[in-house]
Amino acid sequence: MAAQLDYLTIKEIFLRFQAEEAEPKGELEHTNAFTLLVAVALSAQATDVGVNKATRALFPIADTPQKMLALGEEGLIQHIKTIGLFRNKARNVIILSQILVDQYGGEVPSSRAALQSLPGVGRKTANVVLNMWWGVPAQAVDTHIFRIGNRTGICPGKDVETVERAIEDNIPAEFQHHAHHWLILHGRYVCKARKPNCPVCLIRDLCPFEEKTL
DNA sequence: ATCCCGAGGG
DNA sequence: CCCTCTGGAT
Incomplete structure (x- = not known):
């Protein structure tokens, strides 16, 4: 050190x-708070180039938690199986989408505690969303x-x-x-x-x- | 501390 | 072959 x-x-x-x-600017492609959250979650131990390659096909058909749920876990896996840790990530994104619909009106929450309560969202991912979307330092x-x-x-x-x-x-x-x-x-x-x-x-x-x- | 886990680079 | 990539959950 x-x-x-x-x-x-x-x-x-x-x-x-x-x-x-x-x-x-960051280089993770996204169109709204939800796709930003998903892109950051997918980027764990993966390159943004690899994540963008997958999300360019995924996000046009699933840019809201409702559409992500409609796609389903197996459908999501087909889109992200070129990204490392894809099984855990797919499961987390589906569960996370359900929670957003059930508890947050389909919106991405703006508090660190709420973000970190989501599966697959730890301190690092929460901080990126807080910084990039909510303007929190x-x-x-x-x-x-x-x-x-x-x-x-x-x-x-x-x-x-x-x-x-x-x-x-x-x-x-x-x-x-x-x-x-x-x-x-x-x-x-x-x-x-x-x-x-x-x-x-x-x-x-x-x-x-x-x-x-x- | 360990597992998850594909793609790309050297 | 080995290492690294915007980590998180157990």
């Missing part, structure tokens, strides 16, 4: 991210953010709860809302798990990490 960076260094990092991309810690937080020292921690708190404590308020996508995209395309591309990194001079190969 890298030592925590100081405040001015972290601020400079996010100024550079902001200069490069002022309004970073919730910090979702996924594999990318956990890795980068520790490599760079922006938000280090030995578990996701610690990293989530470090994000809230260390990142200046004006960057909190977009921090999630800046860090995700940096992790996906530059600070990759297996072969980080340090030579093209925007914050190389501020980062204590250098991959030791050889």
Whole structure:
């Protein structure tokens, strides 16, 4: 775990991210709150490219919990069986759809407690929906953010709860809302798990990490 | 700590 | 072959 960076260094990092991309977006395709929730749930241990490939055929016929229930678990499996963990995900999405219809008027709830009570929706997925749909400054810690937080020292921690708190404590308020996508995209395309591309990194001079190969 | 679990990259 | 991908439930 890298030592925590100081405040001015972290601020400079996010100024550079902001200069490069002022309004970073996630890459999971969706058309409404329900399809966002489903897409995020499907994205566990899967790439967004793989999820989008499946949802481009799925969402046109099942973009509401009612339509998802009409499609049914077996029908859903046929759409998502190219995604890892598809059996658990299909079961969760069907049960979750039934709960939305029965308890939330077919709408996606806006509280973390309600979101996390849904099957297949944990803290990370709930935080993504809160941030992206409801505009709540919730910090979702996924594999990318956990890795980068520790490599760079922006938000280090030995578990996701610690990293989530470090994000809230260390990142200046004006960057909190977009921090999630800046860090995700940096992790996906530059600070990759297996072969980080340090030579093209925007914050190389501020980062204590250098991959030791050889 | 373990299971779930396909696709893509190296 | 092995590792990784916007994790969650038991």
